[in-house]
Amino acid sequence: MSDHDIERVKTGIPGLDELIEGGFPRGDTILIAGKAGTGKSILATQFIYKGATEYNEPGVFVTLEEPPHLIKRNMIRFGMDLEKLVNEKKISIVDLSPSKEVTPVTIGEYPSFDLSGLEAIILNHVKKLGAKRVVLDTLSILAYKFRSRDILREEFFKLTANITRSGVTLLLTSEIPAQQGGLGVFDIEAFLASGVIVLYNEKISDTSRSRSIEVLKLRGSKHSSRIHSMRITDEGIRVWPGEISPGH
Amino acid sequence: MADKKTRKASTKKDEPAKIEVVLFKSDTCAFCPRAEEVVRRTIEDFGSDVFTLKVINVSENPEAAEEFGIFALPTVMIGGMSVTGIPEPDMLMKMVLGAKVMTNKKVVSK
Ligand SMILES: Nc1ncnc2c1ncn2[C@@H]1O[C@H](COP(=O)(O)OP(=O)(O)O)[C@@H](O)[C@H]1O
Numbered sequence: 581m582s583d584h585d586i587e588r589v590k591t592g593i594p595g596l597d598e599l600i601e602g603g604f605p606r607g608d609t610i611l612i613a614g615k616a617g618t619g620k621s622i623l624a625t626q627f628i629y630k631g632a633t634e635y636n637e638p639g640v641f642v643t644l645e646e647p648p649h650l651i652k653r654n655m656i657r658f659g660m661d662l663e664k665l666v667n668e669k670k671i672s673i674v675d676l677s678p679s680k681e682v683t684p685v686t687i688g689e690y691p692s693f694d695l696s697g698l699e700a701i702i703l704n705h706v707k708k709l710g711a712k713r714v715v716l717d718t719l720s721i722l723a724y725k726f727r728s729r730d731i732l733r734e735e736f737f738k739l740t741a742n743i744t745r746s747g748v749t750l751l752l753t754s755e756i757p758a759q760q761g762g763l764g765v766f767d768i769e770a771f772l773a774s775g776v777i778v779l780y781n782e783k784i785s786d787t788s789r790s791r792s793i794e795v796l797k798l799r800g801s802k803h804s805s806r807i808h809s810m811r812i813t814d815e816g817i818r819v820w821p822g823e824i825s826p827g828h
Numbered sequence: 829m830a831d832k833k834t835r836k837a838s839t840k841k842d843e844p845a846k847i848e849v850v851l852f853k854s855d856t857c858a859f860c861p862r863a864e865e866v867v868r869r870t871i872e873d874f875g876s877d878v879f880t881l882k883v884i885n886v887s888e889n890p891e892a893a894e895e896f897g898i899f900a901l902p903t904v905m906i907g908g909m910s911v912t913g914i915p916e917p918d919m920l921m922k923m924v925l926g927a928k929v930m931t932n933k934k935v936v937s938k
């Protein structure tokens with residue numbers, strides 16, 4: 581398939597599609613990396629919300645971190661009513677957050693397991709909705725949950741392949757630890773994904789910070805190689821393709 | 829769903845309190861058959877009248893995995909604790925004893 585033939589999935593983030601030739605390549609796995617508070621969860625949720633409301637693409641949001649009621653509360657501030665979409669069966673929010681009280685406490689782990697449980701949970705929702713978009717927020721939690729790194733790597737490759745096999749576009753978020761380079765706690769994040777987007781919220785003076793976004797890589801795309809201004813507005817995340825971030 | 833069932837099963841008043849052992853497995857999980865063997869044998873060694881074993885196939889019942897937040901298989905769950913991977917019998921024993929202490933405490937405090 582030539583670059584020309586790649587079908588694009590609109591991101592639902594105003595300004596972002598212009599940086600990446602019209603959207604994410606359909607069926608790809610895209611990593612959204614950034615330090616805490618840079619807007620990864622908002623961006624990922626907006627991708628699901630806009631997919632369902634503007635592009636007729638049902639979506640599944642899998643939360644490993646924040647409980648659904650907090651996600652809904654945060655997003656309603658941007659005029660995005662997730663509850664309504666859940667009721668209309670256009671999206672589902674899969675609660676795998678630690679706040680669930682019935683989740684047993686893990687007291688042992690032997691290096692003989694796979695992630696077919698997580699896979700079955702996600703694919704069940706994808707099937708029920710006919711979902712075209714899936715978000716997993718956040719990958720970093722898995723790295724804390726399981727010690728067996730080699731298994732995790734291998735299993736995560738399998739998992740992402742099995743989710744995207746039928747043309748589902750998958751967004752993974754990954755938290756970059758505060759005092760660290762790289763793209764996350766895994767060290768494999770960049771390999772997993774055919775696209776990597778990094779969010780920043782850098783100090784530009786003693787009293788202010790500035791948000792920005794960078795497309796590090798994207799399969800088969802002539803993407804921008806600049807760092808662009810990004811803001812969290814009353815309508816959610818917006819990117820200014822013509823503005824180069826002052827912090828860089 | 830599965831939650832209510834398990835809770836009911838383990839708190840029925842007129843029956844002697846049995847310890848419920850839950851094994852989560854799937855159709856594709858390579859380590860699951862071995863894990864099931866280990867669990868069944870350990871339960872027999874311990875005296876099977878004390879236990880009920882419930883096997884949940886996540887391929888058929890993904891809702892149960894979602895409800896309990898089970899990502900990795902095999903996972904064995906006993907009384908609010910779990911182990912992932914093929915468990916060692918010693919570890920299962922520890923969990924069982926832990927669960928027993930809990931049920932005894934409940935009876936005493938009534
Ligand atoms: N209604 C809002 N208006 C402007 N900024 C907001 C609003 N809600 C959250 N934010 C900003 O977004 C940040 C959280 O974004 P989030 O996507 O949760 O970050 P993370 O990258 O950790 O997932 C907050 O720290 C805050 O700075």
Ligand SMILES: [Mg+2]
Nearest residue numbers: 620621645718
């Ligand atoms: Mg987040």
